[in-house]
Amino acid sequence: MAKKGFPGMTQLKALIFDVDGTLADTERDGHRVAFNRAFAGAGLDWEWDVALYGKLLAITGGKERIRHYLDYYNPEFRRPAQLQEFIAALHQAKTRHYTALMAAGGVPLRSGVRRLLTEARAAGLRLAIATTTTPENVRALLENVQPPVPLSWFEVVAAGDVVDAKKPAPDIYHYALQHLGLAPEQCLAFEDSGNGVRAARAAGLTTLITTNDYTHDHDFSGARLVLTHLGEPDQPFDVLQGGLPVTDKHYVDVSLLHALPR
Ligand code: XBP
Ligand code: MG
Numbered sequence: 001m002a003k004k005g006f007p008g009m010t011q012l013k014a015l016i017f018d019v020d021g022t023l024a025d026t027e028r029d030g031h032r033v034a035f036n037r038a039f040a041g042a043g044l045d046w047e048w049d050v051a052l053y054g055k056l057l058a059i060t061g062g063k064e065r066i067r068h069y070l071d072y073y074n075p076e077f078r079r080p081a082q083l084q085e086f087i088a089a090l091h092q093a094k095t096r097h098y099t100a101l102m103a104a105g106g107v108p109l110r111s112g113v114r115r116l117l118t119e120a121r122a123a124g125l126r127l128a129i130a131t132t133t134t135p136e137n138v139r140a141l142l143e144n145v146q147p148p149v150p151l152s153w154f155e156v157v158a159a160g161d162v163v164d165a166k167k168p169a170p171d172i173y174h175y176a177l178q179h180l181g182l183a184p185e186q187c188l189a190f191e192d193s194g195n196g197v198r199a200a201r202a203a204g205l206t207t208l209i210t211t212n213d214y215t216h217d218h219d220f221s222g223a224r225l226v227l228t229h230l231g232e233p234d235q236p237f238d239v240l241q242g243g244l245p246v247t248d249k250h251y252v253d254v255s256l257l258h259a260l261p262r
Helices: 025-041 050-056 062-072 083-104 113-122 134-146 172-180 196-200 254-259
Strands: 014-017 124-132 158-160 187-191 206-210 224-226 240-241
Touching: 014 025, 014 172, 025 050, 025 083, 050 062, 062 083, 083 134, 113 124, 113 254, 124 172, 134 158, 158 172, 172 187, 172 196, 187 196, 196 206
Parallel strands: 014 124, 014 187, 124 158, 187 206, 206 224
Antiparallel strands: 224 240
């Protein structure tokens, strides 16, 4: 079997992408705004500002995040008897607001994402998604970037409640690997957050991080490489942690990924 990278390394077969913060900066101007619109629509005076939302991102998953907010930031709120149903209904409204926001102009893909997806497909690498967000949100993001990215580019879309435990638990990565029929050594994970790298590493995946405004100070120990973004030939990345494989490029392409030790 032809092997790239250094001797003994299993051949790279698939790339598994997180969505929020990794494919696009969806949190501040997408999810956060959608939560606030859902709260207002339900007659609640809750307002998640940019700073508070950064703290709430410690908990992945929208329903889990709302419950955490009530537990730690709004304990005075008089909870309805059916709290779980109340949160689920709020969250459904939030998903409607989020998908409408994407349809109304959306959030662009991050630097280098479209190029890397395109090059990876051309090179025969398989693609998958592993995210805590709701599946409709993944579709809404990809359908509304310009030009749209077909969801069918991703052989497996592992999202939301298909597993019981969300990131930092490894479950969503286990699910993606199982449906790809691959071992973790045959794949690379792309993440943007501390919870994301913990999930991917716990599933045995080598992980490449691209940071953003909400995550640049997270603990990325265990990541193979931490970059500011994937980059483009005219938009080089900065390396924040980890060693680059020998390359004269300062953007992430397929040859760099093959050379990255796993
Ligand atoms: C993303 C999230 C998600 C979204 C909200 O985490 O935490 O919960 O903010 O999505 P990651 P839902 O990028 O680590 O997967 O409201 O649809 O749950
Ligand atoms: Mg993320």
